[in-house]
Amino acid sequence: MRKASLIHFARQLQVIKSSSSHPRSFSSSPSSNKLFVAGLSWSVDEKSLKEAFSSFGEVSEVRIMYDKDSGRSRGFGFVNFSREDEATSAKDAMDGKAFLGRPLKVSFALDKVYREPVTTRHSNMGTTFTRSR
DNA sequence: GTTGAGCGTT
Numbered sequence A: 001m002r003k004a005s006l007i008h009f010a011r012q013l014q015v016i017k018s019s020s021s022h023p024r025s026f027s028s029s030p031s032s033n034k035l036f037v038a039g040l041s042w043s044v045d046e047k048s049l050k051e052a053f054s055s056f057g058e059v060s061e062v063r064i065m066y067d068k069d070s071g072r073s074r075g076f077g078f079v080n081f082s083r084e085d086e087a088t089s090a091k092d093a094m095d096g097k098a099f100l101g102r103p104l105k106v107s108f109a110l111d112k113v114y115r116e117p118v119t120t121r122h123s124n125m126g127t128t129f130t131r132s133r
Numbered sequence B: 001g002t003t004g005a006g007c008g009t010t
Helices: A003-020 A046-053 A084-094
Strands: A034-038 A059-066 A073-081 A105-108
Touching: A034 A084, A046 A059, A046 A073, A046 A084, A073 A084, A084 A105
Parallel strands: none
Antiparallel strands: A034 A073, A034 A105, A059 A073
């Protein structure tokens, strides 16, 4: 068994466990406090997005992806809430709603949170080869 | 001065 496979499998298990540990509050979707927000206007920054989502709960983190070259917004970002019900209500309220002229597309974010660095170790005689992705 | 579905950095 490879290490990367174990990590992937553990992440899958965590999603299933978080879903099955709350049988009653299961709203037919992998609930999370992280929201994926797309359909943003090009001129939307993090502060305006946070101001828009702060009315639904306590926003802990807001990140908008900007282009490395031009520095302009790529039109999507992420909003972190302190509670899952806040994120759920915010998604339910803001999804499909217009924001600065464009219809917003809000959904739960995927757990692309930790990307393991590409550690290519040339040990002696190929002792340890750690390839990720 | 542009574009328009999507799942991101340490």
